[in-house]
Amino acid sequence: MLKEFTQYLLGLKRPEIVEANGNIYSTINLTQLDPEHDVAAIKIRSLSGLVDYVKSNFDHERPVMIHVESPTSVNLFDSLNVVNDRRIYVKANALLPDITFERYMSRENFNVMLQSCFVGNEDKERVLKVISSIIEENSVTQNDDGVSQRVTAKTGVATVGNANVPNPVALKPFRTFVEVGQPESEFILRLKEGAQVGLFQADGGAWELNAMANIAEYLEFNLAIEIKEKKVYIID
Structure with a gap:
């Protein structure tokens, strides 16, 4: 019991920084605590819902970026934080019927x-x-x-x-x-x-590019004010 307690106290020792061969090392393993926690993205099925979320300023008023990932997927996220990470706030996925191609x-x-x-x-x-x-x-x-x-x-x-x-x-x-x-x-x-x-x-597959262009055009039209005020950026 005493041995385990001693090892615990030794583990509380402040880390030392060591420089060797031009590199900097720590005497113990360190875990960086993220200044911002991950968020659970809101999952929606329409572009109109995405537009409504942006216009509401419900969570914050920081600039956001909308990425048209594919004809069926659009994501909204914020800028990089101090640890070069970004958080996705909304994921829009199209609700589509079941269509069969390439098969009789x-x-x-x-x-x-x-x-x-x-x-x-x-x-x-x-x-x-x-x-x-x-x-x-x-x-x-x-x-x-x-x-x-x-x-x-x-x-x-x-x-x-x-x-x-x-x-x-x-x-x-x-x-x-x-x-x-x-x-x-x-x-x-x-x-x-x-x-x-x-x-x-x-x-x-040319239709995919056309569909993504149509999505970007829809968002640019419905978020024209927010884009002009540099609150929203759109990429596809």
């Missing part, structure tokens, strides 16, 4: 997905028209040169018509925050036997 699905499921998860435009209507002409039994035939397809589909009880499959198609799926315009990008529409339909992305 039934005509029925594809029809529902297209109508509920895509913004309406001319190509969307064209695709819906083609999909609605396909019957689910094995009566779909294809003439495929690798670029365009021609599918033979039953158009009535006793007649068969030819429906051209448009490619590529320009569609606007919901892939970013609903407050901003959904970026339009090109897709390859493919059909195969069994009334299976698939959408394959064909823009090389």
Whole structure:
């Protein structure tokens, strides 16, 4: 017991600073106490909520930076403190529908997905028209040169018509925050036997840059006063 108490007292000895070979050392391990504690970031699902938080000045009036990290993620944080660390106050993550790309699905499921998860435009209507002409039994035939397809589909009880499959198609799926315009990008529409339909992305990911630019533009417009007063900075 006495031995342990003695070791404890020795551990209370003030550290000494030693210089050797141009380097400075301490005789005991030291732990730096952060001048600012971490905070639990507020998690929200919209850009409007992020704007409301900034305008409220609820927590502080220090300048903050908004980082458009991706089409679905935006973070708000403050400047570096004395230990070169920053705190994230708000994390905005878009609430998105479940959209399937790069995989075939039934005509029925594809029809529902297209109508509920895509913004309406001319190509969307064209695709819906083609999909609605396909019957689910094995009566779909294809003439495929690798670029365009021609599918033979039953158009009535006793007649068969030819429906051209448009490619590529320009569609606007919901892939970013609903407050901003959904970026339009090109897709390859493919059909195969069994009334299976698939959408394959064909823009090389350019839509992501467009979506992030739309988010930044939305924030710049709605926080114009705060940006002018140098209370908010935006990067993407």
